[in-house]
Amino acid sequence: MSINLFYLCRQNNFKNMEQDNLPLGMVVGQMMKEMINVLKKRDAEQAEVPLTIEQHAVLHILNERKSDVILKEMSCVMGKNKSSILRIIDVLEVKELVRRAVDTKDRRKKYLMVTKKGKQVIEKFLKIEAELRTELKKGLTKKEIKIFYKVVNHIKMKAEQL
Amino acid sequence: MSINLFYLCRQNNFKNMEQDNLPLGMVVGQMMKEMINVLKKRDAEQAEVPLTIEQHAVLHILNERKSDVILKEMSCVMGKNKSSILRIIDVLEVKELVRRAVDTKDRRKKYLMVTKKGKQVIEKFLKIEAELRTELKKGLTKKEIKIFYKVVNHIKMKAEQL
């Protein structure tokens, strides 16, 4: 069996390119992809109830919010279509991580309530994520990380305005 | 009609949170999402042949590579399944941006050739992207941008090793 070195990809991918001139989405996207891959893998291995990243995100945001949230608001918060969120909620409800509770005053509204099990699941995920984050940041200075977050935030805000 | 201020979301989303303690993928993901939204919109408006971001990525990488590429290698370069890439290639071939050319020596292999039209399409996209990138970077110093890319690269490499 002859190992074709040409095919040992990914390592040499973009390495010598001037990143400054590469599509931003592509550069950041690659980073995201690698990161999410590890995260998914660890979640699948370690969590009792593995979810997709989107599902985790919804659950996490539901859990963090100060006040109770309905579907409409979630879709708005996450900048996604109502039906996308609805289907994610459907999955979360089947897995008993979220329940819908009808507003007694306005019966159109359904509050999305995180169950105890849901809280446990998201806490476990956050642990896995925090651990990974620590590993990924190793070797970077606090200042660099701070600037990184600043730039991320800057780009996000700029993009929102366009 | 009463405007419910509570629902004017996204603006206040995460604003007061310590980003350092938020899931990294979520923070960066939000940035990506906003950015890609603008990019898609502009591509749809300005390009003669609008593509999805993934399709553009494949076309761009095919175009940039120094040597001719087969499906297997593309899937490896992009860190995705063969069938995912295959289907993107199918779309690109229907739109006449890419053609498959069988290797005369090894007829299993099919080289993915970018057509003239394909080159035009990707160049137009890169123009749109570069313009947007300039706008997004406005207000940031060169140093900040450099550090940003450094951190992105660092995280990507770290994640690859895990």
Next chain:
DNA sequence: ATAAATTAATTGACATATGCAACTAATTTT
């Protein structure tokens, strides 16, 4: 008070994306 408009949730249709496993055809190894 009733009709019209608005709102929230849902559903259906459809496109994209991704991954796994099985299959075919061509080539290489044994």
Next chain:
DNA sequence: AAAATTAGTTGCATATGTCAATTAATTTAT
């Protein structure tokens, strides 16, 4: 010549995403 490997392909499943239409509840306008 048989067995193993390789590249491409197909089918199936899941997730996500958008759009448009529907239903039910509420609010606004007349």
